[in-house]
Amino acid sequence: MKKTLFNIGQKSKLALQENISEKIKNKVLKDYCYLIKKNKSKILKSNDKDLNFAKSKKIKDNLIERLKINEKKINEILISINNIIKLKDPCNKILESWKRPNGLNISKVTIPLGVIGVIYESRPNVTSDVSALCFKSGNAVILRGGSEAINTNKVFSDLFRLALQRNNINKDYIQFINSKKRNFVDLMLSEMQNYIDVIIPRGGKGLVEKVQKFSKVPTIGHLEGICHTYIDSEADMNMAAKIIFNSKMRNTAICGATETILVNDKISQKNINLIFEKIYKKNCKLIGDLKFKKKFKGNVQIAKDKDWTTEYLAPIVSVKTVKNLDEAIRHINKFGTMHTDAIITKNKIKAQRFLNNVKSSIAMHNTSTQFADGGEFGYGGEVGISTNKLPPRGPVGLNQLVSYKYQIKSNGSIRD
Template sequence: MPSTVTDLAVRARAAAFDLAAAPRGAKDAALLAVADALEAAAPALVAANAADVRRAEEAGTPAATVDRLTLTPERVAAIAADTRHVASLPDPVGEVVRGSTLPNGLELRQLRVPLGVVGIVYEARPNVTVDAAALCLKSGNAVLLRGSSSAAASNAALVAVVREALGKAGLPEDAVQLVPADDRETVQQLMRARGLVDVLIPRGGASLIRTVVEGSTVPVIETGTGNCHVYVDEAADLDMASRIVVNAKAQRPSVCNAAETLLVHEAVAAEFLPRVLADLADAGVTVHGDEAVRGIGGDAVLPAGEKDWAEEYLSYDIAAAVVPSLDAAVEHIRRWSSGHTEAIVTGSQAAARRFVQRVDAAAVAVNASTRFTDGAEFGFGAEIGISTQKLHARGPMGLPELTSTKYVVTGEGQVRS
C-alpha cells in the first residue's frame, strides 16, 4: 500500500487510542470550539466552496449534485449548530448496555466503547465532512475522510478549521484527517487497510456504495440508496396526503429520503390524482405514470416503465402508479424498494398496522413525510449515514451506532473449575 494512506491510518490509530480515554467534558469542549471556529471561518469556507461549485457548473454537473455541493453562510451556520447539538448529546462511551451478577459472584458488565478508526468515503457533500468528524469525535473515534475530488477545496478548508480547533482544545489533531481525493486509488487503499481501519462507511450513490461493499477487506456499514415510496390508502385524508407527497418529493429532492414513487389506491385515484398532480406540477415536479395515472393526467404525465420503478431520481421527478389494494402496494414496494423509508397515508389504524408489519425498511412513516428519516430530525444530532443493512446498525446512525461493546468481568479471586 502506498505510504500516504498508511501513514494517515497509523496516525489515526494513535489518535484513536488517546481519544478513547478522553472524558466527555474534553470532547464537548472541543466540539464547541469547532462550531465557533466554523462560524468564524464562514466567509473563507464559502469562498473555498465557490471554487468547487464553479468547476462543477462548468463541467455540466446536474443541478441536484451542485445543490448538495454548495455551502452558503446559512448552511455553514446550520453545520455549526449541528455540531453544538452533538456536543449536547449523551456520551455513549462507557454506557452500560447490560449487567448482572453471575451465580459464582462474578460481576459482568457490557460497556459501549469506540469502534477505533472509522473511514468515510463520500461524494460531493461538504456537510458530511463536519457531521462525520463531530459524531466520530463525540463517540471517541478517529476518522479518515475521503470525500470526492469535486469538493476538494471545500473539504480541505473545513478539515483545516476542525483540526486547528481540536489542537487548541487539547485533543489530537490527527483524530480528523482528510484522505487525498485526487487519485481514485486512495479509496482502494482505504478498502485494503484492514488492521489499521476498523470500519468503512460509504455515503453516496449506488455505484460508490456497491464498489466499497463488494471490494473492501475492511468491515463495511452499508448506507443504502433511497428508492422511497409514499402509498395513499383508500382511507387517507386526501388534503393531508397531497401535502405529504409534495413535501416528500419536492422539499429537497436531491437527498436519499426524498420520495421517488407514489402509489395510490384505486378507490381514491379519480379524486386524489388530479389534485396531487396539480400540486406536484406547481412544485416543478415531473410525473412518470402508469397507464391509469396517465389516463387521468393526460399528456402532462410521462409514461413510466420498469426503469422508473427502480429509479432513485434525486431530482424533480417522481414515478406514480394506481394499485388495487394495500397488499398490492406492499408487493410493489417489496419488489422495488431499497429498504430505506416507506410511508403510508391512511386514517385506518388497521391499514397502518398491516403496512408497518409487512413493509421491510429501515424506517416506516405513518401519515408523515419520508423526509423525516434523518439523524437530526430523530434527535440524534448530525448523522453518519442511514444504514439499510441489518447487522450492527439500521436506519439513521447516530452516536450509539458508532460504538462497539466490550465485557468487563470483575471478581474476587474466582477461578474456573
C-alpha cells in the same frame, strides 16, 4: 501512495490512545463552531472554487446542489454541531449488568468502533457532521471526500484539527486525504484492514456498490434511497396532498425524497388531481401507469419497468396504481432499497400492518419521508442511513457509532 495511507492509519491508531472526557470533547466542538463562524468567508470562497470546477466538469445539477455551501447551510452545520454537544457521550456506558451463581459480575459496556473511514461525494457538510459525530463517540476518522468538493472539505477538516490543537488533543483524530487521486479509495478498501475498523460510504450507487464489492473492511451504508409513499383509499386526501408535496419537493436531491408514489385504485379522479396538482404546478415530471394517466388531468409519461428501480434525485416521480395494501407492500419489498417507506391512511390497523411488513429500515405512517435524517431523529446529525439488515439500521448517529464489550469481575472465581 500506500505508504502515505499507512502513515495516516498509524496516526489514527495513535490518536485513539488518548482518553478524552465528555467536557473536553464538548469544548473542542464549541471551539469548532467558533472557528467555522470566524472563517465563514474562507469557507464560502473555497466552495466557490469547487462549484466552478464542478460546473466546468458538467456535473449534474442535483450534485451541484449538494455541493453548494451558503449562509443557510453554514447555520445548519452549526445547529447540527450544537445539537451533538447537547447529547450525552455514548462511550463507557454500562448497558446491562448482572451477577451469576458462579461468582461472576458481568457488565456490558459501550466502546468506540475505533478508526472509521468515510468515503463520500459532493456534500461538504459531511466533513463537519462526520468529524463531530466520530469525535464525540470516541472514534478517529479518515475522510476521503470527492474531488469536486476538495477545497471546501479541506477547510472544514483543517478547522476541526485546529480546534483539537487548541485543546491539546491529538489533531489526528480527524484526518483528511487531500488528494483527487482515485487510487486512494481503492487502497482504503483493499489495504487498510489493519488500520480502519469500519468503512462508511456516502454517495451515489456506483460508489456504494464499489465499496460493498471490494472492501476488505466491514461496511455500514445504503445502496440507494428508492423511497415510496403509499396513499391508501382511507387516507385524508388533504393530508396526502400536503405530505406528497413535502416528501417529493422539499429537497429532491436527498436520499429521503420519495421516488415512487403508490396510489390505491379506489381513489377518485377528483382526489388524484387534488393530491398531484401542487407538485405538477411546481414542474415535477410525473411518470405513471395507464390507470394514473387516465385519472390525472396533466401530462403523464408512461412508466417503464426501470422507473420502479430509479432514484431520480430530481423533480421527477413515478406513480403506480395498486389494488390494495398488500400489493403496495409487495411492490415496496420487491423494488425498494430498505431505506424509507411511508403509508398515508386514517386506518390504524392498515397502518400497523404496513409498518410491520415492509422491509424498510425506516417505516412511516402519515409522515413525510424527508424526515429520514439523523438530525430529525434527535441524533444531532448522521454519518449516513444504513439499510443493512444487521445493526446499525436507519440513521447512524452518535449512539450507533459505538460497539460494546463484556467486562467481568469476580473474587477469584475458577470454573469447575
